[in-house]
Amino acid sequence: MSVARVTxxxxxxxxxxxxxxxxxxxxxxxxxxxxxxxxxxxxxxxVRDGQIAEYRVNxxxxxxxxx
Numbered sequence: 001m002s003v004a005r006v007t008x009x010x011x012x013x014x015x016x017x018x019x020x021x022x023x024x025x026x027x028x029x030x031x032x033x034x035x036x037x038x039x040x041x042x043x044x045x046x047v048r049d050g051q052i053a054e055y056r057v058n059x060x061x062x063x064x065x066x067x
Contacts, residue, residue, distance in 0.1 A: 003065045004036065012056045017043055020057045034064040 011024025021040065029035050038061045046054035 004062050005065055006060050006062050007032070008041075008058065008060050010056060010058050012046075012054050014054055017055045017057055020055045021059065024057060024059055025061070028061045028063075032061065032063045033066060036062045036064055038062065 007028075009024050009028055011020045011027065013020035013023055021038070025035065025038060028038075038059045040057055040059050042058040044056045044058075045052050046056065
């Protein structure tokens with residue numbers, strides 16, 4: 001039987017929401033073992049001088065606990 005845990009991560013990118021998600025998952029995978037999936041809880045943009053400066057995502061990442 002597996003037991004999973006969920007942790008909340010916020011990631012940002014100057015390129016796109018997709019890139020922010022990819023960066024967040026890549027970083028989580030460096031620290032957490034057995035990452036199984038993620039749920040994008042929230043998306044936000046940062047505006048500077050009338051332009052989109054940053055894309056931010058708040059996600060919940062699920063990973064399976066090791067034995």
